[in-house]
Amino acid sequence: MKEKIHPIFHKTVATCACGAQYEIGSNKENIRVDICSACHPLFTGKQKLLDAEGRVQKFQKKYAGVKVKKAKPSTKRRTLAKKKAAHTKK
Numbered sequence: 001m002k003e004k005i006h007p008i009f010h011k012t013v014a015t016c017a018c019g020a021q022y023e024i025g026s027n028k029e030n031i032r033v034d035i036c037s038a039c040h041p042l043f044t045g046k047q048k049l050l051d052a053e054g055r056v057q058k059f060q061k062k063y064a065g066v067k068v069k070k071a072k073p074s075t076k077r078r079t080l081a082k083k084k085a086a087h088t089k090k
Contacts, residue, residue, distance in 0.1 A: 007027040014022045016036035024031070037043045 009025055009027060010029050012024060012026050012029055012031060014024050014026075014031040014033060014036075016022075016039065017032075017034050018036065018039035020036050020038040022036070
């Protein structure tokens, strides 16, 4: 290996937000992670269900009291309708 081109390798402790600590080797001295195998739902089998309602039910609940306005026909359609009415009068 060439001299003075490689990063310094440290024996360090990786700390998770849940409090678990793992001794690892890294080029960084302090490592903090948000989730690890001790608290990840895939490994623990404990999944927290935050979403009790489906998407459709949430949408219906959110817009239950909103009344839908009728859309006005576009100006292009109105002018075409006027021209057609004027043409049929002749």
